[in-house]
Amino acid sequence: MPVRKEPSDKSELITELLFGECYTILNQEGNWFLVQNAADGYEGWIDFKQHFPVSEAYFSEWQVQQHPRTLNLVDFIYNNQNRIPLLLGSTLPFFVGNSVRLGEEEYSFAGQVSDLNIAPEAHFLQNIARLFLKAPYVWGGRTVFGLDCSGFVQQVYSLCHYQLPRDAWQQAAHGQEVHFASQTKPGDLAFFDNAEGRIVHVGLMLDGNQIIHAHGEVRIDTLDHQGIFNADRKRYTHQLRIIKRIFPNL
Structure with a gap:
């Protein structure tokens, strides 16, 4: 679901809501709701026609539980009335067996899901990141069909059940600093600034001092x-500012 900067279809995309995520309505202007993503606190405007209400009880229960994510690039949940497409990284609310609960309705899901009981490992994190290779850069995007640098990193870490904020400069506040580029480990996050010193880009480290990031497309440099x-x-494209390690034991 597109989330826009202003209450208009012509306004820029600033983020997206994926299936299974919850949000709260902060304000209404005409046919638009100002919403806040419950997972990362990001705010923006959605079209009222795409709003799916849930009860306060559902929302409260959703907030205190962890929910697995889909690992397939594209999949579906379904029941007797509907079939809903899901993209990689979508949340599966209250997933038990092969059942997903969306509001008052139950759906079935038969695809691959992330395991909430397994601590993240370097090879898993790298494999997840590589699933997004060649995905096009889209400002505000968070899916394999188009995403920006911080949306990419946020999605990879979400699939490892660690919630990062939405923007790169916010993400840079997480983790422990790695002082030298030669000391990076797979899964570390590298942040880059512009001429004014603002953090404007982020990428995820792989083996061998390689970095995977969204720049034109998700690519490895x-x-x-x-x-x-x-x-x-044959040139440098981003100036390194700081490196952070989110998982010390990775």
Whole structure:
């Protein structure tokens, strides 16, 4: 579901809501709701026609539980009346057996799901990140069909059941600092700033000082103490600001 900066279809996309996520309505203007994503606190406007209300009891229960995520690029939930498409990283509310509860309705799901009981491992995190390779860059996007740099990183970590904020500068406040590019481990996050010193980009480290990030598309480049070197363009494209380790034991 597109979430826009202003209450208009012409307004820029600032983020997206994926299936299974909850939000609260903060305000209404005409046919638009100002909403706040319950997972990351991000705010923006949605079209009232895409609003799906749930009870306060459902929302309260949803907030205190962890819910697995879909691992297939595209899949479906279904019941006798409906079939709903899901994208990689969608939340499966109250998933038990093969049952998903959406409001008062029950749906079946037979695809792959993330395991809430397994601690994240480096190879799993890298494999999840590579599922997004070649996904096009879309400002405000959070899906394999289009996403931005921080949306990509947020989705990868969500699939490891760690909730990062939405924007790169917010994500940079998480984790422990890694002082040298040569000391990075797979899963570390590298942040990059612009000429004014604002953090404007983020990528996820892989083995061998490689970094996977959304820049034109989700791609793999090389990182050193200076920044990201793009071999295709034969130049540095991003200036390194700081590296953070989210999972110390990864």
